[in-house]
Each structure stands twice: as C-alpha cells, then as structure tokens.
Amino acid sequence: MSTRVLAAVTKSPGVMVLDDVAEPGPPGPQDVILRPEVVGICGSDLHMYSGEVGALSGAHSFFPRVQGHELCAVIAETGPDCPGGLRAGDRVAVWPLRGCGRCYPCRIGRANACVSLELVGIHRDGGLQQLLCVPAPQVFGVGDLDAESAAFIEPMSIAVHALQRAGLHPGRRVVVLGAGPIGLATVMAATAAGVRVMATDPVAGRRDLAARMGAELVAWGDRAELLAAVAQWTRGQRPPRVIDTTGDPAALAQAAEMVCSAGRVVVVGMSAAAAPLRSGIFPEKEIDVVGSSCATAMDFRAAVRLVADHRDSIAALLTHRFPLTRAREAMETVINSQADVVKVLINVSGLK
Ligand SMILES: [Zn+2]
Numbered sequence: 001m002s003t004r005v006l007a008a009v010t011k012s013p014g015v016m017v018l019d020d021v022a023e024p025g026p027p028g029p030q031d032v033i034l035r036p037e038v039v040g041i042c043g044s045d046l047h048m049y050s051g052e053v054g055a056l057s058g059a060h061s062f063f064p065r066v067q068g069h070e071l072c073a074v075i076a077e078t079g080p081d082c083p084g085g086l087r088a089g090d091r092v093a094v095w096p097l098r099g100c101g102r103c104y105p106c107r108i109g110r111a112n113a114c115v116s117l118e119l120v121g122i123h124r125d126g127g128l129q130q131l132l133c134v135p136a137p138q139v140f141g142v143g144d145l146d147a148e149s150a151a152f153i154e155p156m157s158i159a160v161h162a163l164q165r166a167g168l169h170p171g172r173r174v175v176v177l178g179a180g181p182i183g184l185a186t187v188m189a190a191t192a193a194g195v196r197v198m199a200t201d202p203v204a205g206r207r208d209l210a211a212r213m214g215a216e217l218v219a220w221g222d223r224a225e226l227l228a229a230v231a232q233w234t235r236g237q238r239p240p241r242v243i244d245t246t247g248d249p250a251a252l253a254q255a256a257e258m259v260c261s262a263g264r265v266v267v268v269g270m271s272a273a274a275a276p277l278r279s280g281i282f283p284e285k286e287i288d289v290v291g292s293s294c295a296t297a298m299d300f301r302a303a304v305r306l307v308a309d310h311r312d313s314i315a316a317l318l319t320h321r322f323p324l325t326r327a328r329e330a331m332e333t334v335i336n337s338q339a340d341v342v343k344v345l346i347n348v349s350g351l352k
C-alpha cells in the first residue's frame with residue numbers, strides 16, 4: 001500500500017478540499033521528488049479555481065487538480081541520472097513549464113508558447129501537496145535564498161519574459177498598467193535593467209509599492225487623466241512601450257492609445273473576455289501588439305538572480321500567509337481581493 005500525503009485538491013470549480021493523495025513513486029531517472037515549502041497564489045490560479053479555464057491555454061481536463069505553480073521546495077530525492085548539481089536538501093524554485101518539443105513554437109525555441117503546453121499546478125498537479133515529482137530540468141537551485149522570496153521567482157520570471165518581449169533598452173520609458181504582483185515584478189525588473197517606469201493602478205497602496213519598487217511616476221485616473229499624466233512624464237511624447245499586466249480587457253485599448261506611434265504593447269494579463277477596441281489604431285500608429293506567455297528557462301534563471309538581489313523589497317509584497325490546511329481561505333482571500341492584498345502565500349511544509 002502506498003503512503004499518503006496531504007494535499008489541497010481542487011475537485012471542481014470552486015471546490016477545494018484537503019485530501020490524502022498517493023505519495024509519488026520512486027523518481028524516474030531524471031526526476032526529482034520535492035517537498036514543497038511555500039506556494040504563491042496568482043490570478044491564473046483563480047481562473048482555474050473558478051472554472052474560467054478559457055483564459056488558460058490547452059484543451060485539458062483540469063479537475064481534480066492540485067494547484068500551485070509559484071513554488072519553492074526542498075529536494076527530497078533525486079533520480080539516478082539527475083545532474084550532479086542537484087542534491088537532496090537543496091532549496092529550489094520550480095520552472096513550471098514543459099513543452100511538447102515537436103510543435104512550431106517548441107522547434108523555434110519558444111516552448112513557453114507550446115501549443116500543448118503543460119504547466120505544473122495547472123495541467124499537472126502542483127505544489128499544494130507535501131510531495132511532488134518533477135523533471136530535473138524544471139528545478140533551479142536558489143542557494144541561500146529564503147523560501148518565501150523563492151516562491152516569488154516564478155512571478156518574477158513572467159516579468160522578465162514580458163520585458164524580453166518588450167525589447168527595452170536602458171534609459172527608455174515604459175508604462176506598466178497594473179501594480180499587482182506581476183506589475184510590481186515588472187517595475188522591479190525594468191528598473192534593474194535601467195529602464196524608466198511609470199505605473200498605473202486604482203489602488204493607492206499598490207501605487208505606493210510601485211514607487212518603492214522604482215517607478216518614477218505612479219498615477220491613476222480616467223482615460224484623459226492618465227493620458228495627460230503620460231504626456232507630462234514624456235514631455236509631450238508618448239512612451240515607446242506599454243506593458244499590460246491587468247487582465248482587464250479594456251486595458252488593451254488604453255495601452256494602444258497610450259503608446260507612441262511605432263511603439264509596442266505587450267499583453268501579459270489574461271482574460272477570457274473580448275477586448276473592445278478600434279482596429280484602425282494599429283495601422284494608423286503602426287504599433288506592434290505582442291503577447292507574453294510564461295517564461296523561458298533563461299528568463300527563469302535571470303529571475304532567480306533578480307529575486308535574490310531584491311529580497312528586501314519583495315518582502316513588502318508578501319502580505320498574507322496561510323498554512324496548507326487553510327488553502328481554501330487563501331484562494332478566497334485572493335478572490336475577494338481587498339486593497340491590502342498583494343501576494344498571498346501558502347506555507348505547505350509548516351503544517352498547522
Ligand atoms: Zn502565476
């Protein structure tokens with residue numbers, strides 16, 4: 001009889017229960033068995049939790065599923081053919097992504113946009129359980145970084161990839177729409193790269209955090225007020241890049257209007273809803289609109305360093321903590337997102 005471990009299982013939309021699940025078997029030759037420590041909850045977890053899987057890629061059967069893709073863990077056991085750098089006891093962050101290796105995006109080195117992408121915690125079981133088996137190439141050592149900061153590496157990797165897609169140079173300006181965890185990570189990563197940032201968010205506390213993370217200007221207002229703020233910041237020009245992290249379909253029209261001609265809009269936030277916008281704005285201004293999906297292994301490695309360098313700032317974003325036994329409350333806290341909620345963490349290893 002196999003041993004059982006505790007897990008928070010999303011049985012069907014809106015139904016998360018604590019359950020015993022089978023312990024993973026002995027690791028395959030190139031697998032590692034992990035003991036998850038801390039898991040961050042994010043917007044895509046909510047899409048899935050609430051059954052809005054249209055916002056997620058892939059035609060999979062999603063339920064039942066152990067969620068958790070922002071994940072820090074300790075290696076419990078390594079398979080016999082794992083790279084020598086990975087040892088039991090090491091703390092690691094999990095790059096949740098696995099591509100098929102055969103489709104067009106995989107063949108051109110963009111597995112993060114794989115047509116049958118598999119993400120730990122979304123298409124496969126994730127970190128909200130006491131033991132988890134993943135392929136060794138998906139774990140990245142984090143050295144002496146603490147577990148809570150390490151759980152922020154995955155969201156940081158999303159920001160690194162978005163900046164990669166934006167193609168920014170030091171000294172250039174970017175407007176980041178939305179100062180939730182991904183928006184704030186984008187502000188940090190952009191600032192670290194020498195890029196000048198303006199951030200927008202309706203929540204005052206989040207605007208304050210964006211300023212602390214390095215934004216030169218933070219603003220909120222109606223369409224005209226925001227455009228005026230941008231015009232003032234850019235001395236009448238428009239910014240060459242706008243990154244939308246909001247997941248609000250209306251933000252795309254706003255971004256297209258805000259960006260300067262020949263500029264680029266990067267869409268990171270996910271939504272299942274249609275975006276109302278005038279298509280003529282694209283040829284008129286000759287703007288690029290690009291999507292940004294997950295992160296490559298190289299982005300993830302860069303995110304490990306960025307989080308290590310910014311651990312003190314990141315601590316200010318980690319606002320709520322729950323033990324695994326209260327995972328459902330953690331989800332509800334993100335859903336009912338009060339103004340003071342930024343990043344909600346679930347402590348998996350310190351059960352209470
Ligand atoms: Zn996430």
Ligand SMILES: [Zn+2]
Nearest residue numbers: 100103106114
């Ligand atoms: Zn593929």
